[in-house]
Amino acid sequence: MSKDDLNRIFLSEEEIPTHWYNVQADMPNLPAPSLNPKTKQPLKFEDLQAIFPDELIRQEMSTERWIEIPEEVREAYKKWRPSPLYRARGLEKALDTPAEIYYKYEGTSPSGSHKINSSIPQAYYNKQAGIKRLATETGAGQWGTALSIACQAFGLECVVYMVKISYEQKPYRRHLMNVYGGRVIASPSMETECGRQILAKDPNSLGSLGIAISEAVEDAAGRDDTNYALGSVLNHVTLHQTVIGQEAKAQLAKIDRYPDPVIGCCGGGTNFGGISFPFVKDKIEGKKVRLLAVEPAACPTLTRGKFAYDYGDTAQLTPIMKMYTLGHDFVPPGIHSGGLRYHGASPLVSQLYHDGLIEAVAYGQNEVFAAALKFARTEGILPAPESSHAIKAAIDEALKCRESGEKKVILFCLSGHGHFDLAAYESYLSGRLKDVEYTDEMIAEGLKNLPRI
Numbered sequence: 001m002s003k004d005d006l007n008r009i010f011l012s013e014e015e016i017p018t019h020w021y022n023v024q025a026d027m028p029n030l031p032a033p034s035l036n037p038k039t040k041q042p043l044k045f046e047d048l049q050a051i052f053p054d055e056l057i058r059q060e061m062s063t064e065r066w067i068e069i070p071e072e073v074r075e076a077y078k079k080w081r082p083s084p085l086y087r088a089r090g091l092e093k094a095l096d097t098p099a100e101i102y103y104k105y106e107g108t109s110p111s112g113s114h115k116i117n118s119s120i121p122q123a124y125y126n127k128q129a130g131i132k133r134l135a136t137e138t139g140a141g142q143w144g145t146a147l148s149i150a151c152q153a154f155g156l157e158c159v160v161y162m163v164k165i166s167y168e169q170k171p172y173r174r175h176l177m178n179v180y181g182g183r184v185i186a187s188p189s190m191e192t193e194c195g196r197q198i199l200a201k202d203p204n205s206l207g208s209l210g211i212a213i214s215e216a217v218e219d220a221a222g223r224d225d226t227n228y229a230l231g232s233v234l235n236h237v238t239l240h241q242t243v244i245g246q247e248a249k250a251q252l253a254k255i256d257r258y259p260d261p262v263i264g265c266c267g268g269g270t271n272f273g274g275i276s277f278p279f280v281k282d283k284i285e286g287k288k289v290r291l292l293a294v295e296p297a298a299c300p301t302l303t304r305g306k307f308a309y310d311y312g313d314t315a316q317l318t319p320i321m322k323m324y325t326l327g328h329d330f331v332p333p334g335i336h337s338g339g340l341r342y343h344g345a346s347p348l349v350s351q352l353y354h355d356g357l358i359e360a361v362a363y364g365q366n367e368v369f370a371a372a373l374k375f376a377r378t379e380g381i382l383p384a385p386e387s388s389h390a391i392k393a394a395i396d397e398a399l400k401c402r403e404s405g406e407k408k409v410i411l412f413c414l415s416g417h418g419h420f421d422l423a424a425y426e427s428y429l430s431g432r433l434k435d436v437e438y439t440d441e442m443i444a445e446g447l448k449n450l451p452r453i
Contacts, residue, residue, distance in 0.1 A: 104275060
């Protein structure tokens with residue numbers, strides 16, 4: 001079989017990346033320093049020691065290009081890495097496009113998504129530091145599942161504050177966390193002061209990632225045996241995800257291909273960063289490649305948010321970061337892409353977007369689910385609603401190629417499967433799924449309480 005006929009491109013275990021790629025080493029402008037939420041002064045190493053182990057803090061603040069992956073972590077990665085790169089021939093045929101469409105499939109991991117690429121090293125470093133218990137938040141449940149698995153692997157307890165709307169919409173995802181030993185709590189909850197205050201104001205709160213983060217941070221800060229683990233946004237989390245883009249780059253090189261564009265869905269930004277950051281240096285050096293972040297129209301952080309300092313959580317416990325934000329008080333509508341319902345974007349993603357090195361687009365959920373069905377029926381994989389945003393963008397790019405006759409190589413990250421999202425698919429198929437637009441009035445309301453810096 002010739003290179004042009006391949007449907008799957010694999011790497012061997014020996015070709016798993018040995019280092020994570022740190023995009024800060026190559027960015028023309030580094031993000032503005034994060035600030036201590038109490039003093040409003042630039043964040044110091046010791047400010048983060050109450051909730052993170054020292055090695056993760058070093059990674060968070062590092063500007064070294066390559067950071068070595070510990071051997072124990074690489075051994076754990078071998079259970080699902082390298083992940084396969086597929087050519088979407090069925091989708092290409094259905095679209096009648098001259099474009100070649102490739103997708104990096106992260107749904108083969110034990111958790112069913114890319115999130116475990118970071119939960120494994122986070123659990124490892126916390127175990128090395130003598131921590132016994134990790135507290136975290138989760139939206140759609142992929143991160144909570146990934147951390148539950150990682151905690152089992154390294155003998156840690158795991159407590160997960162799950163956004164209430166997702167807790168109710170995705171019962172099987174929380175049951176899966178229970179299977180792996182995670183304790184799952186609907187957020188906002190009565191277990192933290194933050195949760196109690198929010199419920200006193202709004203007993204029917206749907207919750208948000210900002211609220212769930214506040215509860216998890218409060219939990220971790222209140223116990224000496226507990227640290228906090230975050231599944232998105234922060235630099236060290238995005239760093240861990242760069243195994244995705246590194247592998248995809250190597251796989252395409254095996255068949256003499258280079259992508260334009262590279263596409264990923266974007267909530268907090270680590271999935272998008274994972275697939276796209278290894279291509280940033282190429283773009284800076286003049287290589288023709290577009291890097292496209294895709295977000296929901298109901299949570300349009302990059303496309304309609306403000307580039308400003310803001311808290312990463314609702315209770316104002318986390319560092320203040322310079323990022324695109326809809327405001328830390330933002331409680332997004334109960335869309336089915338729970339993993340993308342976050343008010344802010346990674347400072348790294350935000351700075352790159354501000355500097356024009358990446359692009360962003362937003363879609364309504366009905367057009368996203370239409371794209372998901374087309375993909376499932378042509379490629380045989382049921383995609384997660386979050387990943388389906390990237391599919392929608394890839395389809396649009398392929399249709400542009402059909403109109404122009406240009407034969408592009410399109411790469412996107414299929415960051416997880418949708419096996420626990422069938423209720424959302426049923427809503428779409430029955431015509432009950434509604435598009436929600438985040439209005440100018442809602443944006444103005446969300447931004448009115450930004451911190452004064």
